[in-house]
Amino acid sequence: MSGKRPPKSRAHKQGLPPGTPVYLGEEREGAVRITLIDYDETNVVETPIESADQCLPFKDKPSVTWINVDGVHDAALIQTLAERLGLHPLVHEDILSTGQRPKVEDYEEYLYLVLKMIRWDGVRSEATFEQVSILLGRGLVVSFQERPGDVFEPVRQRIRSAKGRIRTMGADYLAHNLLDAIVDGYFVVLEQRGEQIEQLENEVISRPSPKTLGQIHRLKREGLLFRRAVWPVRELVAGLERTGSPLVGDALRPYLRDLYDHTVQVIDTSETFRDMLSGLLDTYLSSLSNRMNEVMKVLTVIATIFIPLTFIAGVYGMNFEAMPELHWRWGYATVLVTMAAVALGMAVYIKKKKWM
Amino acid sequence: MSGKRPPKSRAHKQGLPPGTPVYLGEEREGAVRITLIDYDETNVVETPIESADQCLPFKDKPSVTWINVDGVHDAALIQTLAERLGLHPLVHEDILSTGQRPKVEDYEEYLYLVLKMIRWDGVRSEATFEQVSILLGRGLVVSFQERPGDVFEPVRQRIRSAKGRIRTMGADYLAHNLLDAIVDGYFVVLEQRGEQIEQLENEVISRPSPKTLGQIHRLKREGLLFRRAVWPVRELVAGLERTGSPLVGDALRPYLRDLYDHTVQVIDTSETFRDMLSGLLDTYLSSLSNRMNEVMKVLTVIATIFIPLTFIAGVYGMNFEAMPELHWRWGYATVLVTMAAVALGMAVYIKKKKWM
Amino acid sequence: MSGKRPPKSRAHKQGLPPGTPVYLGEEREGAVRITLIDYDETNVVETPIESADQCLPFKDKPSVTWINVDGVHDAALIQTLAERLGLHPLVHEDILSTGQRPKVEDYEEYLYLVLKMIRWDGVRSEATFEQVSILLGRGLVVSFQERPGDVFEPVRQRIRSAKGRIRTMGADYLAHNLLDAIVDGYFVVLEQRGEQIEQLENEVISRPSPKTLGQIHRLKREGLLFRRAVWPVRELVAGLERTGSPLVGDALRPYLRDLYDHTVQVIDTSETFRDMLSGLLDTYLSSLSNRMNEVMKVLTVIATIFIPLTFIAGVYGMNFEAMPELHWRWGYATVLVTMAAVALGMAVYIKKKKWM
Amino acid sequence: MSGKRPPKSRAHKQGLPPGTPVYLGEEREGAVRITLIDYDETNVVETPIESADQCLPFKDKPSVTWINVDGVHDAALIQTLAERLGLHPLVHEDILSTGQRPKVEDYEEYLYLVLKMIRWDGVRSEATFEQVSILLGRGLVVSFQERPGDVFEPVRQRIRSAKGRIRTMGADYLAHNLLDAIVDGYFVVLEQRGEQIEQLENEVISRPSPKTLGQIHRLKREGLLFRRAVWPVRELVAGLERTGSPLVGDALRPYLRDLYDHTVQVIDTSETFRDMLSGLLDTYLSSLSNRMNEVMKVLTVIATIFIPLTFIAGVYGMNFEAMPELHWRWGYATVLVTMAAVALGMAVYIKKKKWM
C-alpha cells in the first residue's frame, strides 16, 4: 500500500461476495519469496521454500516454525498456503486486502493479527507503510508482508545466534518479538519526524517561507496516516493480553504489558507531535502576520513622510504667473525649511507610534 | 431525500399522531416497482410483482424470499404491503420517513434495519443519498429503497449464478449481503472523495483561488452528511451482532464482525478526510497570506524606492527664482547621482530585510 | 423566558431557602388560563377552569384528565393548584423557575418532566423558548406553560375527534403525545434554521458583507441556546424509558424508543448545523481574505506601473539649466518610448506573477 | 485567594512533610472572628467566640451547632480548634491551603467539604474567589472562610426567624443550606458575566476596538477560573448524595438532587458563555478584517484614480524643448478631457468590482 489513498483498494471489491480473497495492494512484479525458520533450544533450520507443501512437515513438529512470506500478490500461491493452513475465507481475504485496520482475531486454531509495519525511507525522507499479517498457531508463526525488506532481521539474528530467550520460548514469544520489532520501527519513524519538526520550528521563527508551509502541511498529513496505523495497535496488544486463548502463554504476559506500554508511548509521542504541528501552523501564521506588519510599517513610514513633501514641491512647481513666494529672496530656503519641519514632525509622530 | 436539507421532511409531520405513515421524500412520479426473488439451494424464481398479495405464497415457504421495493412514494401500495407483512405502525412510518437515523430494531417477528445507501453520481461529481429499509423475517428479506437503481445487482447475480455461499445459507446471510453491498458502496464514495481531496491539495499549494475555497467548503459540507449517515451504521452492525434474536444465526457472526471492521474502516477514513480538509483550509488561508505578503512586498519595494526619488525631482521642479543649484554646472548630474545613491541605499535596505 | 439571558432568573432567588416557589419568567400581564380536558374511550369533556378546586372532581375519575395551565406568573393560583395536587415544594419551585434544565424526576405519586417548547416566530425570524412542565400522575396529566399558544393543538384535535389511538390509551400515552408534539416542534425550528444557513452559504460565496457576518454570529448564538435546550431531552426520554415507575406502561415502550430516535435525530441535525456554521465562518473569513487580496493586487499593479513613470516625468520636470536631454531633438520621444518600455516591463512582470 | 495565581500557594509548601498545616492565602491582618449559632426547634443562641474551648459545651448537645470561622490566617487559633474537633492532620492542612480543588471526603466522624465561594465585586466589576471549608459532624457544622463577609446571611436570618424548615431539621440540612447559598451565589456571578457578554456583543458588531479585545480576553480568562471552581462542585454534590455516611439523612436526598440540578445548570450556563466568548472573538476578528477591507478599498480607489492622472500631469510638466503638444491650441483642454476619461474609466472599473 502506498499509504496515500487508503480506501482505494476496498472500492475495487465492490460486487464481490464477502470473503473473496482479492489482492488490493500496488501492482508488483517478481516472485513471492517464502522463507522458513524452524528452531528449538538446540537446532535451527533456515530454508527458502518453493511450494506451500514444503511447509507441511514442519507444521506439526514440536519445534517452533516461522514461515515468512514476502509479497502477497501471487494469488495462487497464497491460495494454496491458505488451504494448507486451513484458514477461514475471511482471514484469507484480509491477508490480501492491504488496507486492513490493525486488529486481532481469535479463530481458536490460530490467532490472526494484522497491523502496519512502518519504515523510514531515508531517500525520499518519508515513512513507507506496509501491511503485515501474523498467524499464531500451535508452534507455528506465519507472517505475510507486502514487499521484501522488513524490520525482522534482528529477530532472525537472535534466533540464529540463540541470543536472549527466544530459542527457549514458544511461538507466542516469537510472535511477540515480531510485534515488538514492528513497534520499535515506529519509534524510528517518530524520531525522524521529531527531527523534521524541530528543524521546522527553527525555520518558522527565523525565516518562514511558503516552502515551510508546504512541509508543515505534509507532516500533518503524514501524521494522520501514522496515527491511523498506530492507534488501533494499542487495542490489538490489549486484546492479545485479554484473550483467553491457550496460544498465548502466561509467561508472555509481562512482555505484552511492556509492549502495551511502548505502544502507548508511541501514541503519546505522536499526539504530542500533532499538537506541536498545530502550534507550528499557528506560529507560522503569526510569523507571517508579523512580517506583513513590518512591511506595512515601512511602506507607511515612507509614504507618510514623502507624500506631503512631494505635495509641497508640487505646489511650487505650478506655473502660475502670480505666485509671490517664487520671487521672494528666501522663498526657496523657507520651503526647504518647511519641508524639513514637516518631515521631522512626521518622524516624531511615527516614533511616538513606535513604527520604527 | 436530496441529502441537502435533512430535517425538512420531519417538520411536515407536525401535528400528526405518532406512528402515522407519511411519505417524506422528494416528489416522485412513476410506479413503485416490486421484484421478488425466491431461492433455495437448487431453485431460483425471480419475478416482478404487481400487488402486495402476490407475495403471500412465498412468505411462508422454507426457501429464502427477497422482496425488493423500488420507491416508497405510493402510500396505498406500501400500506397494503405493511398490512400483509404485519408491520408495527412505527416501522411502517419509519419506512416512509426518509430522514431516519441508521438503526436496528427488534420486533421479535422481524428485525427492522434502516440505513443510507450512498452512491457516486459521476455526472454531478457528488454523492447521492437514499434511504434503505431492510426487514429480516423468518426466511424473508424485504428491502425498501427510494429510487430505482441500487448497489444490490452483484448480490442478485450471485443468487442467480449460485456463486459463493449465498444459495446455501439463510435469510440472515442475504440481509448481511445487502448490508455488505451498501458498505462496499461507501468505499467507492470515499475513494472518489479521496481523489478530489488529493487534487485540491495540489491546487492549494500551487494556485489557490476562490474556486478552490468553494470546493473545500463543498467537500467539508458533504463530509458532514456522509459522516451523519455512516457513523450510526457501526452501532447498527454491533447491535445486530449483540441481538439475541433467533433470526440472526451463529454462522453469521464472523461475517458480521468482518462487516463491523469494514464499517470502522469507513468511519476511520472519513475522519481522516475530515482532518485533511481542515488542514487544507488552514493551508489555503496560509497560502493566501503568503501571496498577500508577496504582493505587499513588491508594492513596498516600488514605493520605497521611487517615492523619495520623485520627491527630489519635485524639489528641483519648483519654480523659485532664487534656487542656486539650478544654475550650477554639475547641478543636474549631482542630483542624478544623489538619486542613484538613494535608490541604491533603499535597495540595500530592502535586500537586508530580505523582501526580494 | 426570553431565551436571551439564561441565568438571570436564578440570581433573583439568592437568599431564599431551597424550595421557595418564585416566578422567574418575564413580567407578564393577564390572567392565567386553565383548561381541562377529561376523556375516555366514549366521552370527552373540555372546559375552562376558574379555580383550582374545580379540578378535584376529575382527578380521581378513571378517565384521563389533562389540565393545561397557560402562564405560571400568578403565584397564588399556582400555589393552590400545587396544594390540591400535593406537589413537593421543590417541584412547585421548579415549575415557577423558568430556567430549568430539561429533566425527569420520579416522586412516586407522579413523574415530573420539564423541558423547553421551542416555536418559530415567523415575524422576527427567530426561535422563541418557553418552559413546559408536565406532571404525569395516575390518570392525570398537568401541563404548565409560560404563555398562551402552544404546539399541543393537534393533540387536542385528536382527543376531540378520537383520531389515532389516543382515546383508547392512558395518561402516559397523553404525556408521550405532548412530548412528541414538542419534539416535532424542534424539527420545525431546525428546518427554518436549515433554510437560513443554506441562504447564508450562498451569500458567503457570492457576496460576503458585514451583515452576513452578523447573521452567522446570530445563528451560532441561537444554536447554542437550542443545543442547551435540546441535548438534555435525550436523557429525559431515556430516563422515562428506564424508570421503573408504574405510571409508564409497557405499551408505551416502543413509542418512547421512537421518541428517543427523534430526539437523537434533532441533536444530530443541530450538531451538523453547528459544524456547518463553523465552516461558514471559516469560509467567510477566507472569502474576505480573497477579496482583500484582489484589491491589494489592483493597487499594487497600478502603483507598480505608474510610480516609476511618474518619477521619470518628474526628472524631466526639473528646472536645471544644464540638462542636455531637454534640448535634444528626440528627447521627448525617447522619454516617451522609455516610459512605454518600463510600463511594458512591469506589465510582463505582473503577468508572470499572475496578479491580473 | 486572589483568584489570579492559582498554584502559587502550593509551591510554598515544598519540602514540608505531608499533612503540615500552613496558611497559603493572601497576607491578612486583623483577628479571626468566630461566631457560634446553636439552635433547635424552640431556641436559638448566637454568640461570638473568643477561644476554641468555648465551643466545646455546644458540641455534644442534641441541638444543631454552627460554628463559622471568618479567616484562617491565625495558625494558632485554627490549631487549637482542629485539636478540639479532632481533625485529621490532612483536613487541618487542607483548611489552611487555600487552593484546594472542590471535593468531599468522608472521615467517618465527620464529612469534610471544600469549595469556592464566588462573589461579585461590584466596584471592580469582577468575581472574587474565597475558599470555604465545611465540616459536617453529628449535630455540628463548622464553616471556615478566608475573609469576613459571605453569602450565608440569609441562612442566618432563616435560623433566627425560624423561616422555612431549617429549625426543624438537622445539621445535614444546615450544611446543604450553606452549599445552596454558595451555588446561588454562582448564579449571581453568572448573571453579571452574562450582562457583560451581551454588552460586548453589541460593541463587537457596532464599534470593535482594542479595548473590546482586552475585555473579551479578560472575560475568557475569568471564565477559566470560574470553570475550574465550579466543575468539581458537581462531583462534590453527587459524592454527598452517594456517600453512605449516616451523617447525611434520607430526607436530604431530594434537596441534594435539587442542588445537583442547580450545579449542572451553573456548569451548562458557564459552558454556553465560554462558547459565546469564543464566538465573540471570532466575530471580533472578522469585524476587524471587514474594516481593514473597507479601509483598503478606499485607499485603492483613491490611488487607482489619481496615480494615473498625476502621471499624465507629470508628463506635460516636463521641460523638453520639443514637445509639440504644449504648443497646440487645445492641448490643455485635450489633456483635461483625457484625464476625465481616464478617471471615469477607473471609476467604472471600480464600480464593476463593487468596491464603493
Add this chain to the structure above:
Amino acid sequence: MSGKRPPKSRAHKQGLPPGTPVYLGEEREGAVRITLIDYDETNVVETPIESADQCLPFKDKPSVTWINVDGVHDAALIQTLAERLGLHPLVHEDILSTGQRPKVEDYEEYLYLVLKMIRWDGVRSEATFEQVSILLGRGLVVSFQERPGDVFEPVRQRIRSAKGRIRTMGADYLAHNLLDAIVDGYFVVLEQRGEQIEQLENEVISRPSPKTLGQIHRLKREGLLFRRAVWPVRELVAGLERTGSPLVGDALRPYLRDLYDHTVQVIDTSETFRDMLSGLLDTYLSSLSNRMNEVMKVLTVIATIFIPLTFIAGVYGMNFEAMPELHWRWGYATVLVTMAAVALGMAVYIKKKKWM
C-alpha cells in the same frame, strides 16, 4: 533526558531483544553516586555506598532502608544492583530507558514506580525533566535518578531530624514522601510558568512583538511536555491506591488520596494554563490585526488627503502654452483655496468613517 526529543532514545534500541537494558539518557561523565539511609524509630544510619554488595546487609533488616542512586549511566553497576535486588529484566530495562511513561507495576516482591521529576532551572528559565524510578519492597525503597541534585532533600532532613511521622512509619510512607516531594516540585514549576504567562499577558496587550510570539510558542511547547509527564501520574497514584499489594499499608490510604488530589490539582492548573496560552495566541493575533489596522488607517488618511492635492498641483505644473488659469490674477489663490477645500472634504469624510 533533555526533555526536547522524547522518542529519540527508544529508536536506538531497534533490533535488541525485549528486556535488554540499555542506557538511553544523555551522555554523562562522572561516577554514579549511591547513598544509603537506614532508619527506624530510634536510629539513623546514612552512608555512601561503593559497591552494590554493600547494600545487602541492610536489605533484610526490619528497619527501613532507602537506597538512592544518582545516575543510571554506569551499566555494570546498575546490572549488579539489579541482580542483587532480583529485578525482572523488563524492570531493569525500564530503569535505564529514560523515556518511560509514568506508571506503576506490581511484581509481587516489589512495586515498580516510574515518573518524571521536574525542576525549575532558574538560570535558563525553563523546566528540566529527569526520570525517577522507585522500587518499593519489604522495608526497602530504592530510587534511581538520572543526575545528582533532586527534590528529596527535605525528606532526608525529616528522616535525620525525626520530624513528622516518617521515622515511625514504614517503607510505603517513605515512597509516598518521595512521590509527594516530586508532585510538590510540579507546583513550583507551575508557579514559574504562571508568572511567565502573566507577564506575557501584559506584553500581548501593551506591546506585542515577534519576541512575544516566540515566547508564547515556547511556553505552549513546554506545556505539552509537562502535560505528557504529569497526566499519567494521576493514574499512577490511583493505581497505587487500588493495588491490593501488601506492600502498601492501609494507613497510607488517606495520604495517597491527598496525593491524588494534589495531582488532579496539578493537571487542572496545567490545563488552565494551556487554555490561557491558547487564548493568549488568539489575543496576540487580534492585537497584531489591530495594529495593522491602525497603520493602514494612517497610510490611507495621508494618501487620501495628499494624492488628490498633488494631482491638482501637477495639473498647474504642466507647461502648456494655452492655460488661461495661469494668467489669472487670483489663479494661484483659487487653486490654494480649492486644495484646502478638497483637503477639508477628505478630512470630514475620514472623520465620518472614524479612521482617526
